[in-house]
Amino acid sequence: MERMESMEPISAYYTTAYPEIQPDSGCRSGEATASQPRTPPALTYDEELVHKTILVGDSGVGKTSLLVQFDQGKFIPGSFSATNKVVTVDGVNVKLQIWDTAGQERFRSVTHAYYRDAHALFLLYDITSKSSFDNIRAWLTEIHEYAQSHVVIMLLGNKADMSSDRAIQRDEGERLAREYSVPFMETSAKTGVNVELAFTAVAKELKHRVVQHTNAPKFQIHEYIEAQKEKSGCCSYF
Ligand SMILES: Nc1nc2c(ncn2[C@@H]2O[C@H](COP(=O)(O)OP(=O)(O)O)[C@@H](O)[C@H]2O)c(=O)[nH]1
Numbered sequence: 746m747e748r749m750e751s752m753e754p755i756s757a758y759y760t761t762a763y764p765e766i767q768p769d770s771g772c773r774s775g776e777a778t779a780s781q782p783r784t785p786p787a788l789t790y791d792e793e794l795v796h797k798t799i800l801v802g803d804s805g806v807g808k809t810s811l812l813v814q815f816d817q818g819k820f821i822p823g824s825f826s827a828t829n830k831v832v833t834v835d836g837v838n839v840k841l842q843i844w845d846t847a848g849q850e851r852f853r854s855v856t857h858a859y860y861r862d863a864h865a866l867f868l869l870y871d872i873t874s875k876s877s878f879d880n881i882r883a884w885l886t887e888i889h890e891y892a893q894s895h896v897v898i899m900l901l902g903n904k905a906d907m908s909s910d911r912a913i914q915r916d917e918g919e920r921l922a923r924e925y926s927v928p929f930m931e932t933s934a935k936t937g938v939n940v941e942l943a944f945t946a947v948a949k950e951l952k953h954r955v956v957q958h959t960n961a962p963k964f965q966i967h968e969y970i971e972a973q974k975e976k977s978g979c980c981s982y983f
């Protein structure tokens with residue numbers, strides 16, 4: 746708890762507005778009236794739920810850039826702290842409260858309370874930095890120690906646009922992800938490749954974990970990612 750001060754700059758930038766990714770689809774909170782009932786979602790999902798999502802990984806891997814790219818569709822170097830986003834999946838709005846971890850990029854520096862109430866975690870390494878990849882195991886050990894057991898984890902190999910400086914092959918990332926049974930993809934905060942897909946896939950997984958239908962087939966995040974990657978042809982140049 747003594748490290749809580751280091752989180753304050755993050756909450757200082759916290760916004761309460763929920764910019765929508767797909768404003769024309771799904772239901773919007775607060776719009777329902779007696780004469781204009783909301784279209785019931787296909788599955789019963791409480792759209793007021795807010796899923797705390799955090800970005801972790803070594804300093805310089807691109808956490809802040811990834812968050813800015815997802816939030817604003819732009820690559821802006823600089824600082825950024827937290828944002829709220831609504832991701833529309835399967836006709837329902839899933840609210841993500843996404844936190845950056847500026848200044849907490851060494852092991853044991855992220856407060857345990859911060860992990861504990863996270864619903865989703867993006868763990869990033871930089872494909873041009875072997876040390877950031879080697880540190881992923883230590884990050885995963887820490888996450889498994891302090892995060893909730895059902896936290897959604899996604900491993901991201903960022904800076905995929907820097908193929909000439911690549912130090913970690915894609916199959917190395919895939920192998921590590923398989924070993925820890927976490928979904929994986931390569932992203933570029935610079936070009937935007939796979940950034941939206943990463944957040945959408947996690948939002949879908951979060952939604953499916955809340956709405957458990959006994960007869961419905963379980964959502965398979967790995968299969969979803971693979972199908973979407975193929976569709977967009979996004980990764981052929983990796
Ligand atoms: N080429 C390239 N550079 C990136 C990418 N993501 C981040 N960077 C650069 O890497 C450096 C560190 O990024 P930053 O977002 O501050 O990393 P953080 O410390 O993890 O938050 C900055 O110079 C960014 O411009 C990316 O996907 N591609």
Ligand SMILES: [Mg+2]
Nearest residue numbers: 808809846847
């Ligand atoms: Mg940062």
